[in-house]
Amino acid sequence: MIPVNEETKKTHKPCLQVAWNVQVYDRDNKLVEEKSGQNSLLVAFATKLAGLLYDTASTYKDITNTSQAAFYTYPDGSSGNVVTGMPCSGGGFGLTTTGIVLGTNNTAVTADDYKLNTIIANGTGGSQLLYLAGGGTGVVTAAPVSSFVIDRVILNHSGGTITIKELGIYSIAPAGITFCLCRDIIADPGADIDDGEYMYVKYTISVTT
Amino acid sequence: MTKLTGIIRITKSTGEVYEHRMHSFVQNFAYLLNSLCARLAPNGGVGLPMKDTANTSVTAGACNNGASYYNWFYTAAAAIGIDTYGMVVGTGVTPVALTDYKLDVPIAQGAGAGQMKYSAASYQVGKISSGANRSFKLIRWFTNDSPGAITVNEVGFIARPYNTGVGPYNVLICRDVLGAPVTVNSGEGITVEMAFQITA
Numbered sequence: 001m002i003p004v005n006e007e008t009k010k011t012h013k014p015c016l017q018v019a020w021n022v023q024v025y026d027r028d029n030k031l032v033e034e035k036s037g038q039n040s041l042l043v044a045f046a047t048k049l050a051g052l053l054y055d056t057a058s059t060y061k062d063i064t065n066t067s068q069a070a071f072y073t074y075p076d077g078s079s080g081n082v083v084t085g086m087p088c089s090g091g092g093f094g095l096t097t098t099g100i101v102l103g104t105n106n107t108a109v110t111a112d113d114y115k116l117n118t119i120i121a122n123g124t125g126g127s128q129l130l131y132l133a134g135g136g137t138g139v140v141t142a143a144p145v146s147s148f149v150i151d152r153v154i155l156n157h158s159g160g161t162i163t164i165k166e167l168g169i170y171s172i173a174p175a176g177i178t179f180c181l182c183r184d185i186i187a188d189p190g191a192d193i194d195d196g197e198y199m200y201v202k203y204t205i206s207v208t209t
Numbered sequence: 210m211t212k213l214t215g216i217i218r219i220t221k222s223t224g225e226v227y228e229h230r231m232h233s234f235v236q237n238f239a240y241l242l243n244s245l246c247a248r249l250a251p252n253g254g255v256g257l258p259m260k261d262t263a264n265t266s267v268t269a270g271a272c273n274n275g276a277s278y279y280n281w282f283y284t285a286a287a288a289i290g291i292d293t294y295g296m297v298v299g300t301g302v303t304p305v306a307l308t309d310y311k312l313d314v315p316i317a318q319g320a321g322a323g324q325m326k327y328s329a330a331s332y333q334v335g336k337i338s339s340g341a342n343r344s345f346k347l348i349r350w351f352t353n354d355s356p357g358a359i360t361v362n363e364v365g366f367i368a369r370p371y372n373t374g375v376g377p378y379n380v381l382i383c384r385d386v387l388g389a390p391v392t393v394n395s396g397e398g399i400t401v402e403m404a405f406q407i408t409a
Contacts, residue, residue: 012214012230012232012408013214013230013232014212014213014214014232015213015214015215015231015232015233015234015383015405016213016234016242037210038210039210039211039212040210040211040212041211041212041213041407042211042407043343043407045213045407046213046343046344046345046405046406046407047345049213049345049405050332050345050405053332053345053347053368086245086246087245087246087247088246089246089247090247109210109211110211110409111211111343111407111408111409112343136243136246136247138243138255138258139236139239139240139243139258141236141239141307141308143306143307143308144307145307146235146236146239146240146307147239148239148242148243148246150246171246205239205242205243205246206239207234207235207236207238207239207307208232209232209233209235209304209305209306209307
């Protein structure tokens with residue numbers, strides 16, 4: 001083999017950067033904690049990308065939803081059991097089936113993860129969080145980077161402290177089928193959201209020449 | 210931590226193998242991915258942010274009437290002889306820019322001087338592979354039936370989004386300039402594989 005490019009596998013840059021940042025604010029909107037990390041795309045993302053590139057009616061149920069059920073991946077929505085597109089930046093108020101979601105279990109990420117290990121439910125009960133509607137930005141280019149943001153604000157009105165140890169992006173397909181596109185962990189001790197505080201979560205997805 | 214990486218592997222008919230670590234998605238790809246994530250409608254949702262291969266502004270919208278999603282690739286099935294979309298090769302060496310909308314110097318389909326024959330596009334059939342590195346591949350063959358040698362210096366992928374009333378149009382989503390030229394002599398051919406993988 002003749003290596004055209006000497007870059008080693010270890011230093012092989014991702015062709016798509018996915019960076020996350022979480023900020024915890026108190027009742028006075030004062031930043032009390034901030035953590036960051038990057039790059040935990042999962043097989044579900046690659047499978048969706050493959051389906052879009054192939055433009056073919058898959059004969060395999062090759063993508064796994066958050067309930068670990070397998071589905072076909074079609075690019076054009078032409079058949080039943082379709083899993084097309086990857087809408088995820090507009091998670092509606094209170095929804096944990098799409099958009100950014102949070103969890104409490106920081107077991108190491110594997111490529112085959114299909115959900116957060118222990119997702120935090122929406123609500124104001126014990127150990128629950130209030131998920132506001134998700135959002136995001138359009139593409140911003142500042143050479144050599146083109147990027148866009150997917151974000152969400154999540155409130156703690158549970159009455160107690162909740163420690164966040166994992167986060168991810170869920171995408172919902174037609175018929176309410178949800179897939180986990182990426183999952184990241186926050187190393188111990190995690191990030192605490194006290195009662196009355198909120199967390200701003202931001203994913204920045206970028207390509208770099 | 211897992212990451213999406215890309216590798217271009219070029220195998221000559223003479224047996225030599227060249228490998229290039231890709232990282233050159235261009236701005237068009239970011240627009241397409243953004244519109245998919247946001248489920249934005251064509252035109253009205255995002256305007257005309259992309260440039261097609263003719264440098265014409267086109268939409269990157271991702272959905273149509275809420276249920277049928279915008280098919281923003283429709284590409285891998287590029288037929289034999291098609292050099293306007295799918296995987297493409299060129300001779301240019303200009304460094305990659307985010308705003309690239311076509312190859313620097315594309316190699317046209319044909320058997321004339323400086324031309325190569327494009328096979329039908331292919332791809333790894335079936336499930337995304339198993340193992341530590343989970344990958345899928347796009348594959349295309351190029352044959353040099355021209356009278357002279359041709360030096361391949363760049364590889365790209367042109368998507369072909371369309372939906373009812375929108376497109377199809379040809380949009381370059383990635384371009385890589387190889388670290389070293391690949392010379393394809395008359396009568397020789399190359400297989401170009403573009404593999405994307407989730408790597409732990």
